[in-house]
Amino acid sequence: MKFSYNLLLLPLLLVFCLNATAQSQKQHKEIIADLNAVKPGQGRVMVFEDKAIAEVLGRSMAPARTVYATGDGSVQYVKMRGFKIQAFSGNNQRTSKNEAYYKQGLINTSFPGQETVVTFDSPFWRLRVGNFKTRKDATAVLNDMRKTFPAFGKEMYIVIDEVKIPVDQLQE
Numbered sequence: 001m002k003f004s005y006n007l008l009l010l011p012l013l014l015v016f017c018l019n020a021t022a023q024s025q026k027q028h029k030e031i032i033a034d035l036n037a038v039k040p041g042q043g044r045v046m047v048f049e050d051k052a053i054a055e056v057l058g059r060s061m062a063p064a065r066t067v068y069a070t071g072d073g074s075v076q077y078v079k080m081r082g083f084k085i086q087a088f089s090g091n092n093q094r095t096s097k098n099e100a101y102y103k104q105g106l107i108n109t110s111f112p113g114q115e116t117v118v119t120f121d122s123p124f125w126r127l128r129v130g131n132f133k134t135r136k137d138a139t140a141v142l143n144d145m146r147k148t149f150p151a152f153g154k155e156m157y158i159v160i161d162e163v164k165i166p167v168d169q170l171q172e
Contacts, residue, residue: 075166082163083138085145087116087156088127096125103127103152110148114141115164131163133170 088103090096100118104127107116114130129145132138138158146153 077164077166078170079162079164080133081160082165083132083135083158084128084130084161084163085132085138085142085156086126086159087129087145088125088152089155090125091123093123100125100127106149107145111141111145128159128161131165133163133165 087107088100090099097120104116104118107114107127107129111129116127116129119126119128130138130141132141135158142156142158145156149156
């Protein structure tokens, strides 16, 4: 019997949490409007909400976009959420670093147009390839890479990551 009560309480708790979140956002707007309203016989209160607080409470799901330029100013790009191909990930302290750089060299030779980045996030060495705006674009390159490198093609997969997209490609 104890198990069935816990099983019933879990969905109720989830519904309560979702409802409370929606109500808190609505209440926030109502409180600010009420405080700024003029009421006869009462003093006037002006609430100036900091922009940072408003962004946290009413945060948009759209990623923030900032335009960056290369050193010579020839290419401007936007950092945004996109896709990369994870070509390698290993945590063997003796071999993973060398293997990541070895595979980076192979990929740079076969796919010179794709950016490759080796990173270390303890305990993993990772090799990520490309800057893709869509999963479809990443999948096309991933399929080509698997054909080119059948020996380690099965360990490659697409991941969501911060990517650099040239400004002129954003409108496409």
